[in-house]
Amino acid sequence: MNYLECPMYLWLSKHRPEQLPDDDAQKERILAAGREVDELAKQLFPVDSGVLIQPTATAGELLARADMLVPAAGGFFDMHEVKMATKVKKEYLYDLGFQKICFENAGKKIGRLKLVHINGNYVRHGAINPVELFEVEDITEEVEELLPEIKDEIQRALKIMDITDEPSISLINACKNPKYCDYLEYYVKMSEGIYPLAENIQPTQLAHLLEREILDYRKLPAALLEKLGFKPPVAFTQINIEGIKHELAKLKFPLYFFDYETYNYAIPPFDGTKPYQQIPFQYSVHIQEAPGAKPKHVDFLADAFENPLLKLLEKLAKDVGPKGSIIVWFAPFETGRNNEMAAEYPEFSDLLNSMNERMFDLMLLFKFKNQLYTKSEFKKLASLKVVLPVLCPELSYKDLAIQEGETASASWPEMTSEKTPPTQRERLKHDMLEYCKRDTYAMVAILQKVYNDIKNT
Numbered sequence: 001m002n003y004l005e006c007p008m009y010l011w012l013s014k015h016r017p018e019q020l021p022d023d024d025a026q027k028e029r030i031l032a033a034g035r036e037v038d039e040l041a042k043q044l045f046p047v048d049s050g051v052l053i054q055p056t057a058t059a060g061e062l063l064a065r066a067d068m069l070v071p072a073a074g075g076f077f078d079m080h081e082v083k084m085a086t087k088v089k090k091e092y093l094y095d096l097g098f099q100k101i102c103f104e105n106a107g108k109k110i111g112r113l114k115l116v117h118i119n120g121n122y123v124r125h126g127a128i129n130p131v132e133l134f135e136v137e138d139i140t141e142e143v144e145e146l147l148p149e150i151k152d153e154i155q156r157a158l159k160i161m162d163i164t165d166e167p168s169i170s171l172i173n174a175c176k177n178p179k180y181c182d183y184l185e186y187y188v189k190m191s192e193g194i195y196p197l198a199e200n201i202q203p204t205q206l207a208h209l210l211e212r213e214i215l216d217y218r219k220l221p222a223a224l225l226e227k228l229g230f231k232p233p234v235a236f237t238q239i240n241i242e243g244i245k246h247e248l249a250k251l252k253f254p255l256y257f258f259d260y261e262t263y264n265y266a267i268p269p270f271d272g273t274k275p276y277q278q279i280p281f282q283y284s285v286h287i288q289e290a291p292g293a294k295p296k297h298v299d300f301l302a303d304a305f306e307n308p309l310l311k312l313l314e315k316l317a318k319d320v321g322p323k324g325s326i327i328v329w330f331a332p333f334e335t336g337r338n339n340e341m342a343a344e345y346p347e348f349s350d351l352l353n354s355m356n357e358r359m360f361d362l363m364l365l366f367k368f369k370n371q372l373y374t375k376s377e378f379k380k381l382a383s384l385k386v387v388l389p390v391l392c393p394e395l396s397y398k399d400l401a402i403q404e405g406e407t408a409s410a411s412w413p414e415m416t417s418e419k420t421p422p423t424q425r426e427r428l429k430h431d432m433l434e435y436c437k438r439d440t441y442a443m444v445a446i447l448q449k450v451y452n453d454i455k456n457t
Contacts, residue, residue, distance in 0.1 A: 003153070003157040004091060004094055008171055008183040008186070011168075019187075024407075030084075033265060036267060037082060041080075041134060043130040052066075053067075054066065058102075066080075066081070066099050067116075078110075078112040079099060079103070079111075081095060081096050081116065083116070085118065086120035088115055088117065088137055088139060093146050094153070112138055113139055118135075119275070120275055122274060124269075124270065126271065166193070167188070167194045167197065169197055171187065173205055178208040179212075195215075206228060233376060234376065239372075239454065244454050251325045253289065253324055255288040258284075258285050259284050259328065259329070261409065261432070261435075262337065263278075263409050264276050273307070277340070278337060279308065280337050280341070281301070281412055282436055283300050283312065284433075284436040284439060284440040285319055285440060299437065313351075320355060327447070329361070334359065338353070338356050366382040366387050373450065375390060388442045391449045392442070395441075401434075401435075402431045402432060411428050411432055
């Protein structure tokens with residue numbers, strides 16, 4: 001599966017695992033959720049049913065571990081693979097195909113191939129019901145069609161593992177997604193001897209390596225750059241004053257700079273929630289009553305690991321008034337949460353619908369295709385973490401203990417757990433509040449920077 005994601009991922013994981021990043025908060029959450037999902041899936045079968053749990057098979061150079069082998073007629077076993085997704089994905093067909101090949105080569109008789117995945121429409125009421133939480137889909141025929149291709153890919157993967165020369169141009173050229181692939185960056189940056197061999201890199205791969213600044217164009221021959229049609233990057237700032245003024249004219253005071261933090265999990269944590277539902281448990285608001293006024297700050301953070309929505313909405317009704325623009329970064333996220341809460345708590349629908357009607361997406365000023373406010377340093381990106389350090393270098397997330405949303409989300413159950421020592425709970429609470437506060441204050445600072453720039457340009 002590493003190979004199918006990127007051949008370099010397979011090679012690095014086998015030969016240079018130290019070059020791969022440590023698991024982050026998001027990866028840790030996924031692994032923890034996966035273990036919990038696996039345990040629930042076992043409950044689909046009686047203890048005395050003869051089901052083999054996580055059996056391992058070896059056959060020559062292949063090794064595979066299945067999730068469950070369920071006894072079937074004639075000495076066969078149906079193979080069940082448990083996934084946290086809510087639907088069948090193509091890569092799962094390859095996964096089961098590989099397992100089938102390995103187990104059959106090891107002498108096991110494999111019958112039907114079934115994917116056990118999360119039912120996205122399941123709504124929790126009381127204890128989790130595994131029969132309702134999971135859907136079981138028979139994907140035998142789909143996998144069978146892919147078996148010849150999977151067998152070929154196995155041989156290619158084995159050859160990738162045997163590569164010993166570094167750097168390997170063939171490995172770089174095998175990358176299927178050079179525009180975004182992280183493994184390409186990890187591999188090339190560890191390979192100091194890449195430059196003398198660069199002329200053998202496929203033009204598409206080389207162009208993306210240069211565009212992403214993984215390779216330094218100054219170390220490459222001018223003739224190669226000319227052949228590629230590469231032009232050295234030129235610093236630029238483009239400000240469409242009239243276009244920006246047109247957008248900012250939509251703002252109505254008071255301004256509410258607003259941001260949610262949410263928690264989502266494969267297994268619904270509370271009654272009335274669904275798998276992967278984004279549940280707001282925290283928000284931050286900076287309120288600017290009039291032009292030039294110093295913004296005041298209010299916030300909310302649920303202090304118990306229980307459904308936080310009612311308490312959050314009660315506080316939100318006090319903090320957000322009926323008039324004034326709601327300024328966010330990437331409005332579809334906040335509007336989506338508001339729509340979901342309005343459906344679940346109709347008594348707050350007027351407030352939530354009003355907030356959506358008054359919402360102003362500050363990110364759109366910096367979206368490259370809109371050509372309103374663009375700088376070369378943005379690299380055609382418009383995330384808050386990209387724009388803030390360029391426009392407001394005095395502000396940063398580096399001084400915060402929590403620097404991104406996944407860590408904030410993962411911190412909430414820890415902060416609210418009785419197993420967490422009180423001092424640590426207080427520290428986490430402080431860190432979570434400071435992170436969310438920085439998100440909304442960042443928007444205050446960025447908007448002020450925009451006003452200054454269009455005034456002085």
